[in-house]
Amino acid sequence: MIVNKLQKVISESLKSLYNIEAEPDSITIQTTKKEFEGDYTLVVFPYVKQARKSPEMVANEIGNAVKLPEISGFNVIKGFLNFSVSDSYWLRFVEERVGDTSYGMTTPDPTASPVVIEYSSPNTNKPLHLGHIRNNLLGWSVSQLLAANGTNVKKVNLVNDRGIHICKSMLAWLRYGNGETPESSGMKGDHLVGKYYVEFDKHYKAEIQQLMADGKDEETAKKEAPLMVEAQSMLKRWEDGDKEIRDLWEKMNSWVYAGFDETYARLGVGFDKIYYESNTYRLGKELVQKGLDMGVLFRKEDGSVWCDLTADGLDQKLLLRRDGTSVYMTQDLGTALLRHNEFGAEQLVYVVGNEQDYHFTVLKLVLGKLGFDWADKVYHLSYGMVELPNGKMKSREGTVVDADDLITEMERTAEEMSLEHGKNDELTAEQQKHLYHILALGALKYFILKVDPTKNMLFNPAESIDFNGNTGPFIQYTHARIRSIVRKGEAEGIDLGKPVTLKSALSDKEKNIIKNLYDLPSTVRQAAQNYSPAMIANYAYELAKNFNSFYQDTPIMREPDSDLKTFRVQLCSMVANTLRNTMNILGIEVPERM
């Protein structure tokens, strides 16, 4: 690639001109800003001190020393040395890549040690909401992103299917449910169970109020409320394997799973393996014993086991309760080991919200103390919260945005917008429905994924369902237009693989598009390193925008020069492929027509 060649030649020039030692990799070549002439830029400031010359002189001397057939010239502005790349180089680039539909993407080696990426990890007491959507979309697209970069990826989900929260739903259902089922009520299973979770909270609060009116203080009221006491005993019975409770638990969980599967399918996400906490929650205890034997953990007088992290600037962390049962951290230690052994994982990635940053720093530290040299393979892909215009989402205050409702709402908006434009008459009813779904999810996914994962983001339900500007549907639309041109070209018998010899020079806009395409592999690599689908999203938008601008004032199908026409259709084809590939990383489908 041209950048590497430049680095190498510049490195040699620095040595021969000024006796400066610089590794080729250490020389940063950046793309020239579009206001300036040229394609690639070297900033010479870092070398002027050692060279003992003015920045302009250094730039000129290096520019003169660089002799490459691909470089057609250079100019110097202050300390910036701008190289121009010859048209023939860009032309050959198009020629070599035009037929390659996977351009920029690498195929993973299925035998390689995998990156195990956990995401979603829902509780089974309520349906998925907007926060889960960000988690699921991130998890899925990061998996796609790593795979596109040639990484073998295993996607896993750890379902939190047991605990006091499930018992609350179960208890409320027994009390107030009258045997209601998804079939009898027509509700989705997860929504039904969620309804009784809310129901529990309502009655529980009423009980607390009553107890406080009877003179108890708030804390004891919370503990002594009959509903809470019964939920606790239900959890105990569950842990003792009580058949009646277990049967109910399995029944209600199965409703929830059916509901989740539907939502996952609509979101287009999936997993290679699903773990259930009811199977894994006992894990990790042997590790604690091992830690005690090694002397890195200690037992307090009441029998509880702790890890002392004060030397690391943190405090003490509980690992086993005094009754010997495990806590969240213990389980995570266990599942990490399980996963490491099971997959021979190259890396363990956890897509979990940033409210658990502390948990994961502790997890890594404790794994290290237990002597696992793979502790630093644990990577917490921490993401920010999704906020609403009127503040935070709170399930109890009814300010959550339900995932299913949101998708349905988006689909309806997509339908309205499409009918307004009325260009999909040639599609069957079935195809139209599919199109609305694709557009709805394109808008939603793109909106969420274009934001840097680490940052909190604001989701405005009213305004975010936008199909103009920097949005998924804009890119989808661009793709559909391009495909339309390529179809016409093919109908005219244009051979996409045909080498062309252009009589005229490339226009700036054409060059821009090619440069953009040329940048794709490095963009994918960089985005994979940063676990940032946002970089891919912004890349796709940039490309689509460049293309639209080019398309606006370039009559492609009317071009009388057949070579020029062929070249432009080739360019269209490459852009369409690239848009499809990059959107695929985001989990967004691009339609042929819309």
Added chain:
RNA sequence: GGCUCCUUAGCUCAACUGAAUAGAGCAUCUGACUACGGAUCAGAAGGUUGCAGGUUUGAAUCCUGCAGGAGUCACCA
């Protein structure tokens, strides 16, 4: 209170490891449809990058302090 993260145009977001005049979209204003798909394009306006110092040839980016916001500091998960 301790620790971690955040603060960029009216709003939502960009800016790769420090680099040229900090970029898009939305909203506002102006212009372009006899057209290969106008869900588009061209243009205008909009900024002391929270504040104050420091390092550097060069800082939104690195360091220190301050202000504001969020998260966390459970024998919950």
